[in-house]
Amino acid sequence: MAVPILKQGPFLIASIQAALTDTDVLQLRDDVMSQVTRHRSRGIIVDVTALDVMDSFVSRSLRGIAMMTRLRGAKTVIVGIQPEVAFAMVQLGMNFEDVQTALDLEEGLALLQTQKEPGDGGS
Amino acid sequence: MAPDAETRIAIDSDSDVVTARQRARELAADIELTSTDQTLLATAISEVARNITTYAVRGEVILSVVRDNGGREGIRVVARDDGPGIADIERALQDGYTSGGGLGIGLPGARRLVDEFEIESTPSQGTTVTLVKWSRSL
Numbered sequence: 001m002a003v004p005i006l007k008q009g010p011f012l013i014a015s016i017q018a019a020l021t022d023t024d025v026l027q028l029r030d031d032v033m034s035q036v037t038r039h040r041s042r043g044i045i046v047d048v049t050a051l052d053v054m055d056s057f058v059s060r061s062l063r064g065i066a067m068m069t070r071l072r073g074a075k076t077v078i079v080g081i082q083p084e085v086a087f088a089m090v091q092l093g094m095n096f097e098d099v100q101t102a103l104d105l106e107e108g109l110a111l112l113q114t115q116k117e118p119g120d121g122g123s
Numbered sequence: 124m125a126p127d128a129e130t131r132i133a134i135d136s137d138s139d140v141v142t143a144r145q146r147a148r149e150l151a152a153d154i155e156l157t158s159t160d161q162t163l164l165a166t167a168i169s170e171v172a173r174n175i176t177t178y179a180v181r182g183e184v185i186l187s188v189v190r191d192n193g194g195r196e197g198i199r200v201v202a203r204d205d206g207p208g209i210a211d212i213e214r215a216l217q218d219g220y221t222s223g224g225g226l227g228i229g230l231p232g233a234r235r236l237v238d239e240f241e242i243e244s245t246p247s248q249g250t251t252v253t254l255v256k257w258s259r260s261l
Contacts (some may be wrong), residue, residue, distance in 0.1 A: 022173070082162075084158055087159060088163050088166040092170075093228045
């Protein structure tokens with residue numbers, strides 16, 4: 001199932017709706033990269049609230065998205081990792097240290113907004 | 124451990140990996156595994172089932188409810204394939220070792236998520252990984 005990506009100002013919001021197959025995850029990566037380029041986005045939020053499992057493949061792919069978009073000058077924030085999923089990721093041994101995370105969509109947007117370069121906001 | 128009826132899920136594609144972990148979560152909920160334990164089990168299944176699609180192309184996951192002598196219930200997962208097998212199991216269980224381009228945390232990670240973990244493999248004949256997650260209360 002494709003993940004819808006919404007444009008909100010300088011940011012993109014990818015809202016995962018249901019469990020993802022590996023193919024869906026790779027599609028998400030490609031879609032995010034092409035939309036970041038098309039819209040010259042400054043930030044991306046990937047909302048994983050709906051995911052009940054984040055295994056090594058999904059975690060590695062999200063980390064990949066964060067790194068690729070950073071190379072394009074855009075910041076990715078992963079929001080909504082469920083407490084049990086966080087527990088499983090730590091047990092599994094996933095290293096997510098270099099990926100920005102926030103509690104939910106609202107916090108993620110706030111994080112992106114505070115990190116905008118001086119001068120971005122118009123003044 | 125006397126197993127109840129088995130649930131077999133053929134693993135042919137990446138959507139079967141999702142099906143296997145969802146079915147396991149349903150079974151785990153039936154025997155009242157905690158929500159956290161359901162998540163740990165589902166994540167472990169995702170890792171071992173993905174190994175089937177990555178290395179062996181196809182295989183199967185067999186789920187059953189098991190009981191120990193004390194009457195405690197658990198979920199047993201057997202992930203089996205007829206793929207190339209693992210030449211060096213010790214190495215495959217080490218963090219960071221991979222022959223498939225991944226992170227090398229699949230097998231050692233899955234082992235940390237469950238209570239019992241066994242792996243048998245014969246080169247060019249296949250691999251069977253057996254996991255058990257026990258419920259914490261009687």
